[in-house]
Amino acid sequence: MAQLKIVFTGTVGAGKTQAVEALSEIPVLKTDVQATDEVVDLKDSTTIAMDYGEMAISDGETLAVYGTPGQKRFAYMWDILSRNALGIVILVNNSRKDPIEDLCVYVNNFKQHIENTTAVFGVTHLDKAKNPAEEMNKYYTFFEQQGYHYPVFPVDARKRNDVNVLVESLLAMLEVG
Numbered sequence: 001m002a003q004l005k006i007v008f009t010g011t012v013g014a015g016k017t018q019a020v021e022a023l024s025e026i027p028v029l030k031t032d033v034q035a036t037d038e039v040v041d042l043k044d045s046t047t048i049a050m051d052y053g054e055m056a057i058s059d060g061e062t063l064a065v066y067g068t069p070g071q072k073r074f075a076y077m078w079d080i081l082s083r084n085a086l087g088i089v090i091l092v093n094n095s096r097k098d099p100i101e102d103l104c105v106y107v108n109n110f111k112q113h114i115e116n117t118t119a120v121f122g123v124t125h126l127d128k129a130k131n132p133a134e135e136m137n138k139y140y141t142f143f144e145q146q147g148y149h150y151p152v153f154p155v156d157a158r159k160r161n162d163v164n165v166l167v168e169s170l171l172a173m174l175e176v177g
């Protein structure tokens, strides 16, 4: 039987590895190495190939949860990991200089996969903002302007409940679809 899988993608430091760790019921297979170049200012390690975890969903089925690398130099993994995924979760690090531009990079790169399946969006690092609700408004407005009918949620990738909302929402959309 084909593996049921979803894929977390998005910018460097958005919390993809953290999200897979928050969700997974098995020890996460990680390919993080010590960060170099511009990533070093953000955090100690970065994903070079993938994160892999698993979680139980309804009917005793297992959902495979993959995280992609964020860095564009490892972008060849994006397509490989997304093949046959049920849907894509895009995480956006709101504390970066231009998170909407970041978001566009991933929407464009995963366009085909998103069109063939579906997507949900999670905005992370909102706790660093003075007014998180106001920050969220810029995403809602942007989605409306673009005609994107995808859910977008404020999330903290360190919190399982937050990340689970993304997964539940993606699975619910697939059932409806």
Ligand SMILES: Nc1nc2c(ncn2[C@@H]2O[C@H](COP(=O)(O)OP(=O)(O)OP(=O)(O)O)[C@@H](O)[C@H]2O)c(=O)[nH]1
Residues within 6 Å of the ligand: 010, 011, 012, 013, 014, 015, 016, 017, 018, 019, 039, 043, 045, 046, 047, 048, 067, 068, 069, 070, 071, 124, 125, 126, 127, 128, 155, 156, 157, 158
């Ligand atoms: N303050 C804060 N920290 C967060 C939030 N979400 C994630 N983090 C932290 O931000 C860092 C994100 O790191 P990773 O999970 O390695 O990010 P990644 O998206 O896998 O990054 P790459 O693999 O390098 O592309 C971790 O230290 C998380 O604990 C959030 O909402 N707020």
Ligand SMILES: [Mg+2]
Residues within 6 Å of the ligand: 016, 017, 018, 046, 047, 051, 067, 068, 069, 070
């Ligand atoms: Mg990572």
